[in-house]
Amino acid sequence: MDKKSHTRFVKNMFGAIAPRYDFLNRLLSLRQDVSWRRRMVAALDLPEDGRVLDAACGTGDVAIEILRQKKAPQIRGIDFSPEMLAIAENKAARVRPGPEVFLLAADALQTPFAANSFDAVTIAFGIRNILNRRQALEEFRRVLKPGGILAVLELATPAPGPLRSLYLLYFEKILPAVGGVFSKNIRAYRYLPASVLSFPQPAEFSRLMRHSGFSDVQWLKLSAGIATLFTGRKPGA
Numbered sequence: 001m002d003k004k005s006h007t008r009f010v011k012n013m014f015g016a017i018a019p020r021y022d023f024l025n026r027l028l029s030l031r032q033d034v035s036w037r038r039r040m041v042a043a044l045d046l047p048e049d050g051r052v053l054d055a056a057c058g059t060g061d062v063a064i065e066i067l068r069q070k071k072a073p074q075i076r077g078i079d080f081s082p083e084m085l086a087i088a089e090n091k092a093a094r095v096r097p098g099p100e101v102f103l104l105a106a107d108a109l110q111t112p113f114a115a116n117s118f119d120a121v122t123i124a125f126g127i128r129n130i131l132n133r134r135q136a137l138e139e140f141r142r143v144l145k146p147g148g149i150l151a152v153l154e155l156a157t158p159a160p161g162p163l164r165s166l167y168l169l170y171f172e173k174i175l176p177a178v179g180g181v182f183s184k185n186i187r188a189y190r191y192l193p194a195s196v197l198s199f200p201q202p203a204e205f206s207r208l209m210r211h212s213g214f215s216d217v218q219w220l221k222l223s224a225g226i227a228t229l230f231t232g233r234k235p236g237a
């Protein structure tokens with residue numbers, strides 16, 4: 001699939017599964033997704049009223065977690081799926097109605113924000129869906145203030161061993177079947193394990209972050225390696 005067709009496929013797929021997305025995330029990860037996002041947001045050292053860009057914000061769970069954890073944050077959430085954004089709007093307004101969260105339809109590869117304008121950029125389970133990851137990382141670096149932090153949360157698989165074999169049985173066989181039944185979109189839940197398995201290993205993705213201009217790049221395996229949290233800084237504070 002070329003880049004254009006891939007983008008169209010991803011956008012349509014998330015549009016189609018949006019109504020069941022949150023429910024299936026909680027079910028298929030046994031609510032681990034909630035604690036992974038919590039961990040990512042806890043890693044952000046924001047000033048009071050710090051500005052955060054949440055790229056590929058989906059249904060707004062990262063933005064809501066930021067509202068819960070941080071004092072007076074100013075959050076901008078972008079996603080290219082209007083269906084996911086509509087759900088995010090409703091959820092954010094229920095948690096805290098007000099101007100702290102501003103959501104808009106935009107591509108993570110080319111955001112409408114000025115350079116050096118955010119204290120943090122977050123992307124949870126989004127970078128895997130973007131083919132031109134370097135361009136996305138460079139865009140995140142552009143909009144970050146010097147010294148600002150990038151946090152990338154992504155799904156992964158456990159290291160080789162019995163746990164990995166067991167997990168792959170679940171991830172490649174059971175998850176697509178359950179996801180397919182509830183979302184009525186088996187293609188989306190077949191794409192999920194395939195995209196995770198083709199995502200680079202943590203050391204390789206960390207290298208890409210460094211090559212894209214981030215310093216102090218670190219990564220942490222979560223839940224026996226089922227997810228990875230990457231952080232890095234824009235140099236020059």
Ligand SMILES: C[S@@+](CC[C@H](N)C(=O)[O-])C[C@H]1O[C@@H](n2cnc3c(N)ncnc32)[C@H](O)[C@@H]1O
Pocket residue numbers: 010011014037055056057058059060061062078079080081084106107108109123124125126129130
């Ligand atoms: C797996 S969901 C993650 C949503 C959310 N961040 C979360 O924590 O649940 C991936 C999201 O990335 C969005 N997405 C993928 N590629 C994108 C791009 N290039 N620009 C903007 N959004 C994108 C999709 O529309 C989808 O909402």
